[in-house]
Amino acid sequence: MERIYMDHAATTPMDKRVAEAMTPIFTEVFGNPSSVHAFGRLARQYLDSARRTLARSIQAREKEMIFTSGGTEADNLAIIGTAMANRDKGNHIITTMQEHHAVLDAVQYLEEQGFHVTYLPVNETGIVSVDKLKEALTDETIVVSVMYVNNETGVIQPIEAIGSLLKDHQAMFHTDAVQAFGLLDIDVNREGIDMLSASAHKINGPNGIGVLYAGDDIAMASMQFGGEQERKRRPGTENIPAAVGFKRALELAMEYKLVRNDVYEQYKQTFLEALANHNIRYYVNGDAEQTVPSIVNISFPGTNVETLLTNFDLDGVAASSGSACTAGSVEPSHVLAAMFGRGDERITNSIRFSFGAFNTIDNVSEAADRVAEIIKRLTNERRQET
Ligand SMILES: Cc1ncc(COP(=O)(O)O)c(C=O)c1O
The missing domain is CATH 3.90.1150.10 (Aspartate Aminotransferase, domain 1)
Incomplete structure (x- = not known):
């Protein structure tokens, strides 16, 4: 059978072409991208090239892409990191009842830390109401997190309308795009997205690598300590083979x-x-x-x-x-x-x-x-x- x-x-499943792109990197590009010597510089070239491809796919800039271990970490860092760094501006967070647990559990943690969270309902067809979001916004709202595509129903959310609603509001708009990245045309500028999470293993890439796009001007507290990597937002030696695999998977996703x-x-x-x-x-x-x-x-x-x-x-x-x-x-x-x-x-x-x-x-x-x-x-x- x-x-x-x-x-x-x-x-x-990982695309064979992704595996082929990754294989030589494991043994041949072993330098630490933070090292100044030629081995390190070669690794950095591969990392920068992957970052560039990911950034271009959503019309972002290279320096705005933070490599993470996957979608879960990207969601956690976006929500907890910005909430913690922007506490002086307010303590209100808005999300929806249908988010992935990577978002729901992160906001629940923030509730335990004293933040106030509004969980927006969705209608019978699985779409969140922009009007309800408008009603829920206050001067205290600092983060709004609404997923791009729901992982259980495949329903696409009104991201551009939310982005335009939040354009003149202090709240940062995060979208969990794990089920949309590489599948839909995303433009963070046109859609008014401040932060966006994606993950390689959903697009025939390797497990264990994701990315968080976070606009240059966003104050974000790191959840890890110990190095200067990823502009101090996600310290730790980068995973070069996985980054190369993520890049190749995205190229193929875009092509087809x-x-x-x-x-x-x-x-x-x-x-x-x-x-x-x-x-x-x-x-x-x-x-x-x-x-x-x-x-x-x-x-x-x-x-x-x-x-x-x-x-x-x-x-x-x-x-x-x-x-x-x-x-x-x-x-x-x-x-x-x-x-x-x-x-x-x-x-x-x-x-x-x-x-x-x-x-x-x-x-x-x-x-x-x-x-x-x-x-x-x-x-x-x-x-x-x-
Ligand atoms: C919408 C959504 N967000 C986040 C995640 C978590 O991503 P990862 O498995 O890369 O941690 C998933 C994975 O199922 C998902 O579907």
Whole structure:
């Protein structure tokens, strides 16, 4: 039985071309980029070149890119680092109920430190309201964090409208773009974004490296101490092979962006049509228009998440019920709870399928056939029990 990976929003397979770009660096470019000698200077060239490519992709400047260990650290540093450094300007933070835990847990930590946090609701289609954000803003607000694309539903948030609302406000606008970077056209200037997080392993790059874009003028406290790297905001010797891999992954993502988006849209339609052809009852969660083609979140009435995921896995289909961090424990999705309310059935019967490099039209329709058979079996069993 062929195993079919439909969980690219959790992580992606590394592209062979990325591995090829990284391999010689491990042994040949071993200098410390902080060293002044030729070995160090060579390492610095690779690091600077990676930083330049990442910066250009979002119309930022090279010096505004801070390498981190991934999306989680970038989110933490953006939110906690700026909140701590700007305490004299206010103690209010705004975010949304549907953020990734890398943001939610960071703001919860700040609450424990005495900051006041507003959690904005989202509507039934998973979109945050710019008007509600406007109402929540006060003279004390110092950070606003709204994700670019939701990792469970794929819904795209009104980032440019939020950026323009905050243009004349002191609050710094952070967006967790981990699910958007390399997939959508991002321009931090046009969209009024002050800080942006991204991660390499979501775009067929290596694990363990991410980046935080933070505008030059932003006061940010470091959460680590010990060196001058990354303009003192993230001290520690840089990971050159990973930076090179991140650069190569981004280049490939940009080169194939349009084609990939078309292909993923085809996968999504093929998958949904196949389910419909099998007469499966389902609902797609999240806005039908404002969404990335690579993620589809589907509710199957009369089923439950744990049983579905176990049966999918037994039949070789890898999907998930939400963020990878909570999938092991199958906690109810806080994203769907924010959209539908805590008591809604969809929270207990929804699955996220996400498409990427491991998929083909054939394995997507094969996955849909397997999923359909499982749903039929489980709903029949349930009918017989009742
Ligand atoms: C929206 C979002 N933010 C942050 C993260 C965390 O990124 P990383 O795994 O690189 O720490 C993820 C990963 O699932 C994500 O989807």
